[in-house]
Amino acid sequence: MKIIVDAMGGDHAPGVVVEGAVEAVKEYKEEIVLVGEPSQIEPVLKRFEYPKDKIFIYPARETILMHELPAISVRKKKGSSIVVGINLIKELKGDAFFSAGNTGAVVCAASMDLGLLPGVERPGIALVIPTIKGISLIIDVGANINPKPLHLLQYGIMGSAYLESIFNKPQPTVGLLNVGEEETKGTDFVKETYDLLSKSNLNFIGNIEGKSIFSGKCDVIVCDGFVGNVALKVMEGAVETMQFFLKRYLLKTSLKGKIGFFLIKDTFSKFKKDLNYAEYGGATLLGVNGVVIIGHGRSNARAVKNAIRVAIEEVKRKINQRIIEAITHLKK
Amino acid sequence: MKIIVDAMGGDHAPGVVVEGAVEAVKEYKEEIVLVGEPSQIEPVLKRFEYPKDKIFIYPARETILMHELPAISVRKKKGSSIVVGINLIKELKGDAFFSAGNTGAVVCAASMDLGLLPGVERPGIALVIPTIKGISLIIDVGANINPKPLHLLQYGIMGSAYLESIFNKPQPTVGLLNVGEEETKGTDFVKETYDLLSKSNLNFIGNIEGKSIFSGKCDVIVCDGFVGNVALKVMEGAVETMQFFLKRYLLKTSLKGKIGFFLIKDTFSKFKKDLNYAEYGGATLLGVNGVVIIGHGRSNARAVKNAIRVAIEEVKRKINQRIIEAITHLKK
Incomplete structure (x- = not known):
């Protein structure tokens, strides 16, 4: 298996990306480009010890920056690491693609160059999040x-x-993110979606509110990409703010609190880092004709390594x- | 001044509402109905010591329950504490109304019976939230x-x-909640809003992302009520989940962590409670022709007391x- 990695994507590229790739090769024994x-x-790369027959460099002379307009940059920068990387998947020179770069550009390049899976109308970004009961998946967080x-x-x-395939979860429960749990709540868009989900053969449990996202009340949380993106970033902000407060x-x-704080400080920092994408490693762009993993711009080496593990899986x-x-097989 | 309080609203009514009202009368010396x-x-009420000439009971025989449909319940239950309370404001028998009951019903009764302020097209629920720099206000969280x-x-x-009036904040900065900071981001709805805000005489600083809500990056965060409601509830859920994790x-x-945890436990619980609405006490329904404060269904006595303080202010x-x-004076 060969995983294509955008070495230029993310706030700390190529440093942490290369480091994460080296760790992944050592641990998972698959090839990385x-x-x-x-x-x-x-x-x-020279700074690390690694099996030389497992890591390759494929040149891409351009880089799409984090704040470039996705559609325009993908069209104009044909030689960028994102476009070149996606094309390696398309030409079957690799089995999966990972990037911690410009999310919109990855979505755009993947949708245009790989195309969508038969029957799929739009791709969605699925993120696995930790919950009180284990994990849940929220889709779409911004595609x-x-x-x-x-x-x-x-x-x-x-x-x-x-979830069935990757986490062996049989018949995952599905909830619709809404402003209240009652069937009557929400905009016309949400009510129509509720109706479609009710009539499908999914294990649909109804609406769920923002506060239940982490409770493990349902396995799959569906929402529109605007709301999902805001929700995701609010979670991120909440964790940082909580630490501050x-x-x-x-x-x-009190003195008790002061001593307590110094005792928990290291664990708290570790805990914060773990919640922050690194544990699971990345989000998956579902619906495109290829395996595409998107990492957080702030990904560290561990997050990159874990994202590569997810891609392999x-x-x-x-x-x-x-x-x-x-x-x-969808019941229409 | 006379504050009208819905004694039947909230998960722990009338107990905590009456208790909060008694505390408010003692502290702020205004009358409460x-x-x-x-x-x-x-x-x-009999369980408490309080100045008998400051607290009155006004009978309302019906109660709108938390999960009743707002528009229908307000129309059908004319004798409910919410409709009766709002009408006391309308008839100028009180200066402000507070309820921790069915939010939708309060919004509906207030909009219909009090009407909107001249020039205002829709009311919005404004919530003051703690940020790293102090406080910010987010509007709308669900009206x-x-x-x-x-x-x-x-x-x-x-x-x-x-914010100018209640917090003496001159020329508050205004940000638009969006999926990215660039002007080009978001739906057509958000882009049109961006345009209107840019052309106004507000101190508009552009788009802000969900993670910046708590950073104090701007004083006023505007968003549609669906997104705002989800964001608010995600914050709530995040705080609870953080404690769990x-x-x-x-x-x-580690042993260090264990000891640390027992030392911070009490403070953490207090901290969680404080973040949870109680500190500021309630959200304000802005745009209706009257002062209307909405409390969280889970409000405790302290939250009720603080909401009454906000109403008085x-x-x-x-x-x-x-x-x-x-x-x-809006520049069109």
Whole structure:
């Protein structure tokens, strides 16, 4: 198996990407192709010990920056690590693609160059999140900010297929993110989606509210990409803010709190880092004809390594075949 | 001044509402009218010492339950504590109304019976949240889930007037909640709103992402009620989940973590409670012709007391007059 990695993507590229790739090769023994500017990748790679027959560099002279407009940059920068990397998948020179770069550009390049799976109308970004009961999957967190109800139904199908396939979860429960639990709540868009989900053969449990996302109340949470993106970033912000407040609170209240804070400090930092994408490693762009993993811009080496593990797992479990079957068998 | 309080609203009514009202009367010395079923309010009230000339009971024989449909329940239950309470404001028998009951019903009764302020097209629920730099205000968190761009512009105006008036914050900065910071990001709805905000005389700083809500990056965060409601509830859920994970993390890692956890436990619980609405006490329904405060269903006595303090403050500062002026002077 060969995993194509965008060496230029992310806030700390190529450093942490190369480091994560080296760790992944050592641990998972699959081949990795680092796509990007060789003169930037080589010096980093030289710092590490690694099996020379497992890591390759594939040159890409351009880089799409984090804030470039996705559609325009993908069209104009044909030589960018994202476009070149996606094309390696298309030409079957690799089995999966990972990038911690410009999310919109990855979505755009993957949708245009790989195309969508048969029957799928729009791709969605699926993110696995930790919950009190284990893990849940939220889809879409930003690929498609103007979806139709049918797209959300398909997200439910793809998300369920994902959890069945990757996490061996039989008949995952599906919930619709809404402003209240009652069937009557929400916009016309959400009500139409509710209707489609109810009539499908998914294990649909109804609406769920934002506060239940982490409770493990359902396995798959479907939502439109705008709402999902805001929700995801609010979670990120909440974790950071909590640490700030907790520190201030503990330091100002009592001696007990002060001592407690110094005792928990290291664990808290580790905990925060773990929640922050690194544990699971990345989000999967579901619905495109290829395995595409998107990492957080702030990914560290561990997050990159874990994202590569996820990519390997998805290839092994033939996730896209499972999705095609599920979409085909959909009770209309 | 006379504050009208829905004694039957909230998960722990009338108990915590009456208790909070008694505390508020003692601390703020204003009169309070408890609206609801006297046979349920009286026994609770008897348990407390309070100035008898400051707390009154106004009978309302019906109660709108938390999960009843707002528009229908308000129309059918004319004798409910919410409808009766709002009518006391309308008849100028009280200066402000507080309820921790069915939010939709309060919004509906207030909009219909009090009407909107001149020039205001839709009311919005404004919530003051703690941030790293102090406080910010987010509007709308659920009054209007199908807004037009003009409504969001008006939320920006009302939110700014609120912070100027209640928190003495001159020229508050306004940000638009979006999936990215660039002007080009988001749905057509958000882009149109961006355009309106840019052309207004508000201190508009552009788009902000979900992770920046708590950073104090801007004073007023405007968003549609669907997104705002999800964001708010994600925050709530995140705080609870964080506590759960932190505990598990600390208890499983090291002896240091275990001891640390037991030292911070009490402070953490207090911190969680404080974040949970109680500190500021409630959200304000801005845009209606009256001062209306909405509490969280889970409000405790302290949250009720603080919500009453907010109501008193808003009446004193003539918040609605400020909003009328701001809406009138809006540069179109």
